[in-house]
Amino acid sequence: MSHVDNVAVQSDDTVPEMSLGREFTLLLIATAIALPLQLIAVDITVTEAAAGLGVLALMCVGGILLGRYIPIPIPSVAWISLIGIALTLPFTPWGPSIVGLVEQIDFLALAVPCLAYAGIAISQLEIKVLKRSGWKLLVVAVFVLFGTYITSAVIAHFMLGVS
Numbered sequence: 001m002s003h004v005d006n007v008a009v010q011s012d013d014t015v016p017e018m019s020l021g022r023e024f025t026l027l028l029i030a031t032a033i034a035l036p037l038q039l040i041a042v043d044i045t046v047t048e049a050a051a052g053l054g055v056l057a058l059m060c061v062g063g064i065l066l067g068r069y070i071p072i073p074i075p076s077v078a079w080i081s082l083i084g085i086a087l088t089l090p091f092t093p094w095g096p097s098i099v100g101l102v103e104q105i106d107f108l109a110l111a112v113p114c115l116a117y118a119g120i121a122i123s124q125l126e127i128k129v130l131k132r133s134g135w136k137l138l139v140v141a142v143f144v145l146f147g148t149y150i151t152s153a154v155i156a157h158f159m160l161g162v163s
Contacts, residue, residue: 023064031057033113041109052105055098059083 031053038049063080070079087098130137 020064020068024061027057027060027064030113034110037109037112038106041106042104044104048104052102055087055101056105056110059087 034053035046035049038044038053039046042049044052060080062083063076063078066079066083067074067076086092087094088102089095090099
């Protein structure tokens with residue numbers, strides 16, 4: 001049992017495993033959402049965006065499969081990163097081709113659906129903590145956002161002066 005408002009938390013830290021079909025369906029949905037975002041964010045054709053996103057999706061599929069079936073406890077995101085690194089090594093015969101397909105993809109635009117989902121995916125535990133913290137949490141959040149903004153502006157100002 002957790003001490004936060006008597007909310008039960010699993011002690012074995014296991015996460016229920018999602019079926020491969022569901023994971024691949026969600027990957028397909030994320031890719032479909034990313035396509036129009038790429039067309040808005042970057043001046044590329046539908047074909048270029050689809051090719052780049054397709055390569056990234058295939059890297060994700062490979063990472064998901066490796067994470068699922070290789071008996072090494074590494075999360076799929078690490079496998080996806082390793083596949084991406086291996087496929088884009090400059091000394092491999094396929095590296096420049098893969099880089100050519102994905103270099104026009106705007107990775108910030110890929111983050112938009114993820115951040116939107118993270119913003120709305122609030123658990124009951126988080127709501128209880130918010131209710132318990134009340135206005136104090138709002139004050140801390142304002143200071144954190146303000147401090148982050150000021151620090152970013154100072155760093156940007158300094159870097160612009162350097163360059």
